[in-house]
Amino acid sequence: MPLIASVSGIRGVFGDGLDPAALVRYASAFGAWLRQQTEARPVVVVGRDGRVTGDVCARLVTATLQSAGCDVIDGGMATTPSVAMGVLKHTADGAVILSASHNPAEWNALKLLDRNGEFLGPDEGAEVLALADEGVSGQTVGYEDLGTYASDDLLPYHIEKILDLPFIDPAVIAAADFEVVVDGINSVGAFAIPAMLRALGVDDVEVLNADVTGLFAHNPEPLPAHITGITSRVAESGADLGIVVDPDADRLAFVEDGGRFFGExxxxxxxxxxxxxxxxxxxxxxxxxxxxxxxxxxxxxxxxxxxxxxxxxxxxxxxxxxxxxxxxxxxxxxxxxxxxxxxxxxxxxxxxxxxxxxxxxxxxxxxxYPAYAIAKHKVTLTEDLDADALLATLAARYEGRVSTVDGVKVDLDEGWAHVRKSNTEPILRVYTEAGTPEAADALAERFKRELLAG
Structure with a gap:
């Protein structure tokens, strides 16, 4: 399977496109790009989610960055937002996060952050990809200029800064005496979310899928069909709410009291x-x-x-x-x-x-809140499907009611439909919204038919 390079990172299936050579190639390119951005030796934070391949990928990436003349601060297993906060903590020049987010366990990825702890924009990302295409192995430094290596637990600083926000008061939260169930998806959320809850004064916490093995207990995308375990547990236990995260804990969904999915x-x-x-x-x-x-x-x-x-x-x-x-x-x-x-x-x-x-x-x-329902469908791209041509035909059909800023979004009286190429998978995403789940699904099926008819 080919690698997918986009604003969401460089991702692929480990051993089938994402191999050690690819990791070294893109980490080298990022190190070279960072050296172009600063006169001093770049400082890079590295973190990873709980995937089985995370440790070996991280060791390859940290060694490669050192070889490119970058000082590395290894955050080990850490949430994506904790790594971003680590950039700010260490006044670093960038970061590499090893996580394929909601993708299945066989996937992994390099997500690249700049000195502000933000993802690289399209222009910056293009520069890194160009360096990777050119080959930058010749820019490996000599032994006297190798980067240093240090480790740091990034979570305490992350939590500290959240508690410093003027509108967060743990005493008020503690007084509410919440009972919470967490789905840790066997990744970094299994320890990071409970730590956050403890810091907020929540003592009654039950964690499902709490072993950080990277062997996800269910499909890691936090959608209703995938999280029946926690919805059932919240209902059975009488908990006040459930908390669901994806493998790198940048996405968050809730389960209501009673076990109904609150919805991401x-x-x-x-x-x-x-x-x-x-x-x-x-x-x-x-x-x-x-x-x-x-x-x-x-x-x-x-x-x-x-x-x-x-x-x-x-x-x-x-x-x-x-x-x-x-x-x-x-x-x-x-x-x-x-x-x-x-x-x-x-x-x-x-x-x-x-x-x-x-x-x-x-x-x-x-x-x-007003009642809306979102349907999230997809169309798998094959060699005989020209995604750009299909989108252009769909846009022409709805001329006057369409936005083409990102794929094709059509606003209708009864809702909307947004069809676009995924940044992370070889698919077209078909998202729709209407007044009921049935209406949203019907709208999605309608647009998939119209898309393929084109």
């Missing part, structure tokens, strides 16, 4: 509801996110800016609009007051603070 689409909505009540300002999100974000922003008299899908695109739109909160409908919460990146840990803190201050349950808050 509503994660950024409830976070925005809380933050806008404390700090007025714009909200940033992507084209595939629910219309519910506009409803919540309007409630607080604020506006929403939308971008192409991809964390860095949302971040750039947020920076341009000086947004105070943002994220993506896949469960991403981005709080600029902490850092510009999706962060499940800060999302947990925000939502628990909101619940504690309002005295309302997740189910009560869910019922107060």
């Amino acid at each position: 689409e509503l994660t950024q909505v409830i976070a925005a509801d809380f933050v806008l009540g404390k700090t007025p300002g714009a909200v940033g999100t992507n084209l595939s996110s629910s219309r519910a974000i506009e409803d919540v922003a309007a409630k607080h008299g604020q506006t929403v800016v939308r971008s192409a899908v991809g964390e860095i695109h949302v971040v750039r739109a947020m920076q341009k609009a000086d947004a105070v909160i943002g994220g993506e409908g896949n469960g991403g919460v981005i709080l600029p007051a902490l850092h510009y990146g999706r962060d499940a840990l800060v999302g947990v803190a925000i939502v628990l603070q909101h619940l504690a201050e309002t005295g309302r349950s997740l189910s009560e808050i869910r019922d107060s």
Whole structure:
């Protein structure tokens, strides 16, 4: 399987495209790019999720970066947002995160961050890929200029900075006496989320899939069909809520009291509801996110800016609009007051603070929001399918009601449909939203038929 290089990183199946030579090639290119950005010796933070291949990949990458003349700070197993915070802690020049996010266990990836702890933009990413294509092995330094190696646990600093936020008060959260169930997906969320909860004063925590083996207990994408274990457990135990993360803990979803899936689409909505009540300002999100974000922003008299899908695109739109909160409908919460990146840990803190201050349950808050349903379908790309041609035909069919900023998004009276090429898999994503799950699924099936008919 070929590697997939995009704004979401360089990812592939380990042993089938993503092999030691590829890891060395791209890590060398990133090291060379960092050396072009600074006169001093670059400092690079490296972290990984709990995947089986993570350790061997990390050892290859850290050694390669040292060989390229970079000083390495190895965060070991760490959440993606913890690595981003590690860049800020160490005033580093960049970072490499070894995680394929929601992809299955056989996948891994290199995600590249800049000196701000943000993902490389398209231009910067293109420069790194060009260096990889040119071959940079000749730029390996001599023995006297090899980079140094040190290790650091990045989680305590990450949690400390969340607790320093002016609107997070562990005493208020502790007084609410929450009972919480966590699905750790056998990766870094299994230790990072409980640590965050303990710091917030939550003592009654049950962790499912708590062994950090990288052997995921279920499909790692936090969708309803994949998380029946935690929804059942929340219902059985009478817990106040359940917390679900993906393997690198940048995406966050909740399970309501009673066991109903709160939905990753509503994660950024409830976070925005809380933050806008404390700090007025714009909200940033992507084209595939629910219309519910506009409803919540309007409630607080604020506006929403939308971008192409991809964390860095949302971040750039947020920076341009000086947004105070943002994220993506896949469960991403981005709080600029902490850092510009999706962060499940800060999302947990925000939502628990909101619940504690309002005295309302997740189910009560869910019922107060307008009812929308998102359907997430896909079309697998094969050699006989020309994705660009299919998208162009679809756009022409809906001329006047379409955005082509990122694939094709069609706004309809009954909802919307967004069809785009994935940044992470060889598929076309077909996302739709309507008033009910049945209507959203029907809309997705309709657009898949129209897409393939083209």
